[in-house]
Amino acid sequence: MSIETDLKLHFPAPGGRRLDFSFHLSLPGRGITALSGPSGAGKTTFLRCLAGLERASGTISVNGHIWQDDRIYLPACRRPLGYVFQEASLFPHLTVRQNLDYGAKRGKKRSAAIGHTSGNSIDINRFIEILGIGHLMGRKPETLSGGERQRTALARALAAYPQVLLLDEPLAALDQDRKEEILPYLESLRSLTLPIIYVSHCRDEIERLADTIISLTGPGEPPTIETRREQQ
DSSP: OEEEEEEEEEEEEGGGEEEEEEEEEEEESSEEEEEEOOTTSSHHHHHHHHHTSSOOEEEEEETTEEEESSSOBOOGGGSOEEEEOSSOOOOTTSOHHHHHHHHHHHHHHHHHHHTOOOOOOOOHHHHHHHHTOGGGTTOOGGGSOHHHHHHHHHHHHHHTOOSEEEEESTTTTSOHHHHHHHHHHHHHGGGSSSEEEEEOSOHHHHHHHOSEEEEOOSTTOOOEEEEOSOOO
16 A cells, blocks of 8 residues: 655746646555655645645555546545644534544545545544543533644544545644643554654654655755654
């Protein structure tokens, strides 16, 4: 299992210039792959292209399924992935359990629409256990700490049984105490049989979490890849 991407994207830049991003990457099919690099190197841009939120030319293949090529382009709503942003973005009028149920229903509907499932056999109760949120089920987001909200957002993304989990600076909005609270839960995600792509500016986070590190240096520059742990 792997994620194969060969993407090109162009942005206008000041002074009439143009920024050309090229992402020719083969990513592991499980474990945590971290994207590192300075601001403007293309980390979030790559995630948005993979999610279908940014339109790039080229191909994306995940576990043998084509998400994008010359003939096919799955819109974001049909790509079987979970995406967690800096802010948790939970539904404020729903309890934690209801937020998770929404994710699960959305995942089933999406899988039926595209005609295949993720192959992930872990049930939602396992996600709840991994992320330590069982005692929060009846609470609304406004009553949760920042760390609890992010853990709930992770559980909701996982409840949709994604083929890929995208984490875009998920700890950036938290203070250091909340980061230390959630990091062990992120480490525990290595037990899941799906690829996780993790974007962060924080080298300490990357060193602690990543099985593979892909360093992006900027438009037009080839990435460097460092394998830190072999996935079985």
